[in-house]
Amino acid sequence: MSGMAGPGSDSLERPQGLRAWLDAEEPTSLRQARAQRAWRGWQAFLGHRLGVVGLVLVVGLVLVALFAPWLATYDPLIQVMDERLQPPSAAHWLGTDHLGRDIYSRIVWGARTTLRIAVLVAVIVAPIGLAIGATAGYLGGIADEVLMRVTDIFLAFPGLILALGFAAALGPGINNAIIAIALTAWPPIARLARAEALTIRSSDYIAAVRLQGASRTRLIARHVVPMCLPSVVVRVTLNMAGVILTAAGLGFLGLGAQPPWPEWGAMVAVGRQFMFDSPWVVAAPGIAIAVISLAFNLFGDALRDMLDPRSA
Amino acid sequence: MSVSSARTVPGPPAARARRARLGRLVGRTVSLALTLLGLMALTFLMGRLLPADPVLAVTGFEVDRATYQRVYLELGLDRPVWEQFLSYVGGIFQGDLGRSTTTGQPVAVDLLRVFPATFELALTAAIVGSLLGIPLGIVAAVNRDRMIDHIARIIGLAGYSIPIFWMGLMALLVFYAKLRWVGASGRVDVFYEGLVPSRTGLLLVDSAIAGDWAVFRSAFAHLILPASILGYYSTAYISRMARSFMLEQLGQEYIVAARAKGLPRNAVVWRHAFKNIRVQLLTVVALVFAGLLDGTVLVETVFGWPGVGQYLTRGLQYNDMNVVMGTVLVIGLLFLAMNTLSDWLYRRLDPRTR
Numbered sequence: 236m237s238g239m240a241g242p243g244s245d246s247l248e249r250p251q252g253l254r255a256w257l258d259a260e261e262p263t264s265l266r267q268a269r270a271q272r273a274w275r276g277w278q279a280f281l282g283h284r285l286g287v288v289g290l291v292l293v294v295g296l297v298l299v300a301l302f303a304p305w306l307a308t309y310d311p312l313i314q315v316m317d318e319r320l321q322p323p324s325a326a327h328w329l330g331t332d333h334l335g336r337d338i339y340s341r342i343v344w345g346a347r348t349t350l351r352i353a354v355l356v357a358v359i360v361a362p363i364g365l366a367i368g369a370t371a372g373y374l375g376g377i378a379d380e381v382l383m384r385v386t387d388i389f390l391a392f393p394g395l396i397l398a399l400g401f402a403a404a405l406g407p408g409i410n411n412a413i414i415a416i417a418l419t420a421w422p423p424i425a426r427l428a429r430a431e432a433l434t435i436r437s438s439d440y441i442a443a444v445r446l447q448g449a450s451r452t453r454l455i456a457r458h459v460v461p462m463c464l465p466s467v468v469v470r471v472t473l474n475m476a477g478v479i480l481t482a483a484g485l486g487f488l489g490l491g492a493q494p495p496w497p498e499w500g501a502m503v504a505v506g507r508q509f510m511f512d513s514p515w516v517v518a519a520p521g522i523a524i525a526v527i528s529l530a531f532n533l534f535g536d537a538l539r540d541m542l543d544p545r546s547a
Numbered sequence: 548m549s550v551s552s553a554r555t556v557p558g559p560p561a562a563r564a565r566r567a568r569l570g571r572l573v574g575r576t577v578s579l580a581l582t583l584l585g586l587m588a589l590t591f592l593m594g595r596l597l598p599a600d601p602v603l604a605v606t607g608f609e610v611d612r613a614t615y616q617r618v619y620l621e622l623g624l625d626r627p628v629w630e631q632f633l634s635y636v637g638g639i640f641q642g643d644l645g646r647s648t649t650t651g652q653p654v655a656v657d658l659l660r661v662f663p664a665t666f667e668l669a670l671t672a673a674i675v676g677s678l679l680g681i682p683l684g685i686v687a688a689v690n691r692d693r694m695i696d697h698i699a700r701i702i703g704l705a706g707y708s709i710p711i712f713w714m715g716l717m718a719l720l721v722f723y724a725k726l727r728w729v730g731a732s733g734r735v736d737v738f739y740e741g742l743v744p745s746r747t748g749l750l751l752v753d754s755a756i757a758g759d760w761a762v763f764r765s766a767f768a769h770l771i772l773p774a775s776i777l778g779y780y781s782t783a784y785i786s787r788m789a790r791s792f793m794l795e796q797l798g799q800e801y802i803v804a805a806r807a808k809g810l811p812r813n814a815v816v817w818r819h820a821f822k823n824i825r826v827q828l829l830t831v832v833a834l835v836f837a838g839l840l841d842g843t844v845l846v847e848t849v850f851g852w853p854g855v856g857q858y859l860t861r862g863l864q865y866n867d868m869n870v871v872m873g874t875v876l877v878i879g880l881l882f883l884a885m886n887t888l889s890d891w892l893y894r895r896l897d898p899r900t901r
Contacts, residue, residue: 384578388585391886392879395841396859400590400875403863404597476707483710484845488860503713510716511724521713529708 279541286537292530299343300350309337311344311497320513330515332506338516341497342523348491348498349527352413352482357471359417360424365467367421368428369459373436374451383429389422395481402490409492412485416478427470431463469542473535476528483524499524579887584636586879591635594872595622601868644876645869649861654873657858663748664734665847665854669839670749671774676781677832683782684789688797689816699786706783711842715776715849722772730769732851739765773850777842781835788831789824796820826897833889840878 262268280286299306308328315335323330329338371382389397401415435441436459444458485491486500494501499520506516595601602618603610610618623631638644644654687699722728730736734750743750743757751770754762796802797820805815847856855874862870 384581385585388582388589391582391586391883392589392875393837393841393882395844396875396878397589399844399859399863400593400871401597403866403871404593404868480708480710484712487710487712487845488848488863490863500710500712503710503716507716510720514720517713517716517720521710521717524713525705525709528710529704532704532707 276541280537283537283540285533286540289530289533289535289537292526293534296346296350296527296530300346303343303347307337307340307343309340311336311341312495320509320516322513323515329519330513332502332516333509333513336495338502338519341502342499342519345497345499345502345520345523348409348496349479349482349524352409352416352491353475353479355413356417356420356478356482357475359413360421361467361471363417364421364424365428365460365463368425368430369432369455369463371425372429372432373455373459375433375436379429382425386422386425389419390426392419394419394477395484398481398485399488399490402485407490407493409496409498412482412491415485415490416481419481420474420478423474424467424470428463428467431466432459435459435462466542469535469538472531472538476531476535479524479528479531579883582883583880586876586883587636587639588632590872590876590879591632593875594868595624595628595631595635639876644873647862647867647870649865649867649870654869657870658855658873658877661854661858663745664750664852665843665856667734667749667751668770668774668777668847668852668854669836669843671770672777672781672839672842673832673835675774675778676785676835679778680782680785681789681828684786685793685816685821687786688790688793689812691794696790699790702779703783703787706780710845711776711780712845712849714779715773715846718772718776719849728768729772730765734766734769734853735762736765736769769850773846773852777839777846780838780842784835784838785828785831789828792824792827793820796823826893829896830889830893833885833892836885837882840882 256267257271257274259267259271262271280290313336315331317335318327318331319333319335321327321331321335327337327339329342332338332341367382367386371379392400397419398412398415401418402412405411405414441454441458444454449457482491483500483503486498487504489501489504491500492498494505502520503517503524506513506520510517601622601624602615606614606618619625623634642655644658646652647654647657650657683695683699683702687696690696719731723731739762743754743759743762746753746756750766751763754760754766793816797816802815802820805819806812843852843854844856844859846852847854848860851857855878859871859874861867862874
């Protein structure tokens with residue numbers, strides 16, 4: 236039970252406290268070593284000021300999405316025809332749209348749509364990319380050739396175009412848009428996981444596990460995949476800005492969330508015809524999209540700089 | 548493929564090298580052909596397999612039983628899937644992408660008609676992007692962490708974060724509605740349409756050839772804004788790549804040696820380092836076209852530009868699946884062609900790859 240060597244058990248011979256435990260020269264347990272690595276990573280991350288700004292904004296998005304019912308000042312769907320296209324005021328912080336709906340409240344609720352797309356795409360794309368990439372990289376040979384050929388075919392289309400095609404085929408709707416985006420977002424992840432698996436497959440500990448008689452499935456799932464995971468997580472974060480922009484593009488073209496449900500891209504599209512007289516209808520949701528993709532870009536860049544100092 | 552053919556083959560070294568090169572060529576051709584087939588399989592999947600009912604996608608929902616049956620047979624849906632796919636591929640090789648239900652024309656004919664507009668837009672954008680992006684990236688690398696580097700970074704971040712359709716709308720709001728500097732939607736003012744004979748399909752070139760400067764001015768006023776917006780996004784990408792290529796070169800020893808010899812910094816950067824990144828930059832410019840094809844769909848929608856992107860979004864609106872499939876396939880083919888071209892250029896121009 237080496238994991239029990241927590242803050243309490245060291246307290247006799249070392250300065251007390253969590254901080255001291257984290258800063259200790261030599262970790263005495265696996266858990267302490269892991270915690271220390273995370274702690275040092277966190278401290279290095281705090282050095283990236285822009286990355287911290289990005290993280291704060293991403294956390295802000297999550298909070299806004301979670302607490303939307305309390306943050307919104309109006310029902311996002313309620314139409315008040317007497318108050319259509321009102322400029323920003325004390326009653327309507329960001330004005331109202333052509334149906335008299337409060338734009339601020341629609342943006343707050345729209346954060347849920349954006350978060351849902353981001354989370355679901357990540358949840359779909361990471362396992363698929365990992366499974367395909369790790370399998371191809373570890374097995375090599377024909378399996379590698381076939382899987383990477385398929386990956387290349389998906390990469391042979393510009394991302395938005397392919398997502399457009401799939402979204403059109405599947406029909407409009409938020410879930411179909413998520414599937415369409417995921418279909419176009421997994422290939423870079425698979426390529427990355429494959430590259431990682433290629434370097435892992437020849438290492439000694441893999442040979443040792445293989446000699447112990449582990450099956451291929453077990454080897455890939457228990458020993459190759461976990462090693463690929465960190466770089467995949469970073470890559471998914473980095474790609475999230477692109478995912479959000481693609482989702483907004485689909486929404487703008489009418490293929491994402493369907494009206495009247497608030498989605499930022501669709502809000503820009505609907506506001507277009509009223510833009511010249513009431514620019515706030517278009518300005519606010521566009522800024523929301525830009526801020527969130529900027530946040531993911533900053534956060535992702537900082538993560539990458541931390542893990543790969545060469546590209547800094 | 549290329550690995551197996553490079554294995555030791557008997558014969559003199561020259562013949563061996565030639566055979567190895569032939570083997571690589573065959574390998575590349577085979578993989579290109581497979582990718583092509585894959586592209587078609589994907590668009591086939593989009594059009595025939597994914598929609599809940601491909602017949603309704605063609606006819607619309609209000610259809611009587613007889614028509615439904617006729618279309619069902621016309622689409623060949625009674626045949627096995629592989630047979631349908633073969634006839635789809637066969638059709639493509641004869642230039643048959645199906646017929647658009649909204650324009651009534653074959654999709655291939657429509658695409659040929661709208662392509663020059665997109666080409667003019669994308670080409671101008673790529674030129675803008677290269678002329679701004681390459682110097683910006685290089686100057687940023689040379690002055691690392693100084694003012695110009697920060698400006699380049701902000702331009703890049705904005706390009707990676709701001710939705711292109713929104714930037715287009717905001718630009719329209721400022722430069723068209725408020726300042727009245729540029730034309731609104733379309734390629735040219737309505738009353739100038741069809742005045743100059745189409746030779747190249749590029750309106751700027753055509754009107755210059757015809758010497759009709761009023762049309763030229765109008766076309767320029769319409770082109771400049773969408774092309775600048777698209778060009779801005781290329782600038783963001785190209786400058787980022789140029790910066791990192793340049794930084795890599797500046798860290799090399801030959802740069803230090805050249806500086807130690809007393810060469811001025813500018814000479815080292817532009818005569819030595821730049822020469823070494825030219826080929827890399829060329830491939831980046833080719834790759835930029837992928838981003839341009841993506842962006843052009845949205846920009847054309849915003850600016851009412853009658854090109855491939857607008858054709859595609861119209862097809863989406865009216866659920867015209869042949870248009871969607873055909874356009875996606877053609878864009879995929881263009882992208883594949885650009886990638887193959889840039890690979891080829893890289894191998895031809897960079898002696899290190901030989």
